[in-house]
Amino acid sequence: MSDLYGRHKAVLPDWLALYYADPIEITHGEGRHVWDADGKRYLDFFGGILTTMTAHALPEITKAVSEQAGRIIHSSTLYLNRPMVEMAERIAELSGIPDARVFFTTSGTEANDTALLLATSYRRSNQILAMRNSYHGRSFSTVGITGNKGWSPTSLSPLQTLYVHGGVRTRGPYAELSDDEFIAACVDDLEDLLGHVRPPAALIAEPIQGVGGFTSPPDGLYAAFRRVLQERGILWIADEVQTGWGRTGEHFWGWQAHAENGPPDILTFAKGIGNGMSIGGVVARAEIMNCLDSNSISTFGGTQITMAAGLANLTYLLEHDLQGNARRVGGLLIERLRAVAAQLPGVREVRGRGLMIGIELVKPGTDTADPETAAAVLEAAREEGLLLGKGGGHNTSALRIAPPLSLTVAEAEEGAAILERALRSRVQ
Structure with missing residues (x-):
């Protein structure tokens, strides 16, 4: 991976953003999961920036x-x-x-x-x-x-x-x-x-x-x-x-x-x-x-x-009524995350609709954005096998959750559990 990262930096623009301190190469995917070049499997909660809308390697599309x-x-x-x-x-x-x-x-x-x-x-x-x-x-x-x-x-x-x-x-x-x-x-x-x-x-x-x-x-x-x-x-x-x-x-x-x-x-x-x-x-x-x-x-x-x-x-x-699935599974996921956030002063807000959910992080007791903690949560989730996005108009302090719309209830719970541990370990 370090060789590919070095080659990337040598020929691509400095402003071409990469996630993670040690960037990953995604080599293949199936359903709501992807694998990196080291063979590690991840639950994909960002779908290539909301682009993998139904599923990875969906047979009908292939x-x-x-x-x-x-x-x-x-x-x-x-x-x-x-x-x-x-x-x-x-x-x-x-x-x-x-x-x-x-x-x-x-x-x-x-x-x-x-x-x-x-x-x-x-x-x-x-x-x-x-x-x-x-x-x-x-x-x-x-x-x-x-x-x-x-x-x-x-x-x-x-x-x-x-x-x-x-x-x-x-x-x-x-x-x-x-x-x-x-x-x-x-x-x-x-x-x-x-x-x-x-x-x-x-x-x-x-x-x-x-x-x-x-x-x-x-x-x-x-x-x-x-x-x-x-x-x-x-x-x-x-x-x-x-x-x-x-x-x-x-x-x-x-x-x-x-x-x-x-x-x-x-x-x-x-x-x-x-x-x-x-x-x-x-x-x-x-x-x-x-x-x-x-x-x-x-x-x-x-x-x-x-x-x-x-x-x-x-x-x-x-x-397959994926809009209905986004409503049902997304509704469960957002309520699960709001219950976690209520216990963490560093979470300002959990917002969104369907399978388009944002978690805004701030320095506890203030409205000041906390991009460092957002980046740390992103890293912690990745370590446990969950890929998230981030964004926000206040120094990129919001986590973005947008998995494929075929996400199952079990996968939503799996991702929520990983994200809860990442938040509890990084957010005050």
Whole structure:
């Protein structure tokens, strides 16, 4: 392992983050488990950053990919592509957006970049509303709208970004308010902001902030924002890269917790739908999607092999009700972790929905983030065979839990027991 780590450092960027003081090489996986190069087995509670959505080495997906690879892997969007059309038809129907059109990309970053292109072209404005503590990707435009300084290496941007309150319920100037008062205060702030600027193109928001540490507003906030936006013709982009496909358990899309005023104008997706294959995309009403007045293609977006994987993955997800499983198993897991956290002053909050759970760590008796302890818990869990993620807008002090949606009750209990020991050994 040390040889591979040395080779990694010699040819890859310093800013390419690796977990653990002694990084691991994952060589294979099955179900909810993966193995490293030394043969150690781990229960995977992070799924390659919420990407292995159903299971590792799922036979249905492996078979679909193998069969498609035997026919043709790629031809580009310059030719008709049956798997891409079939996938677009299914996503358009599931999206809830009327007269929907779908454009496939290779990642969530590229999907959000495309959504920004569509919104600014449609509205003839380069102003974007974004949420504080947000993350939308690593391209030049998406870094420019990311409201998390730990993931935004430059202030330069082709866009003018205005940051809005509301993505984090338990921090900030409105944290002590009731949910209804919180929403009202955030709406008042948005209306005040819009009174001082030319009309923006769109608001882009994650229903649950992923890299931000799985934080979210009260249900209904974005519905309330939507009323204000619709009065001014401003579009709503729902970034569903991490929340989509039933991960939250209660809803298929995160935006459905804010559905009073209908679906978003634009929806972006990626990560879980490919179960490890590179699939991203944008869904929008036809008038918005078709607003571009020049030609475009996507060389690697919607390739036959990735669409074969996506179709098999989506079919498995729906036929096995993995959204329902995320609700049931995730509900048990979050309550189990909250019972542990109640005994540890260094745990500020256990939050989340379905199989998207965050544990925020602080220095006991304060609201001060404790990234050192978060890193120590990550290491301790790894030693016992559990892989976690981390994030948060306050110095990466939140643990992130997002296992494949096929997680069993027994596996949830196994992971919770390991995490409890790691927390008790590292958190005061």
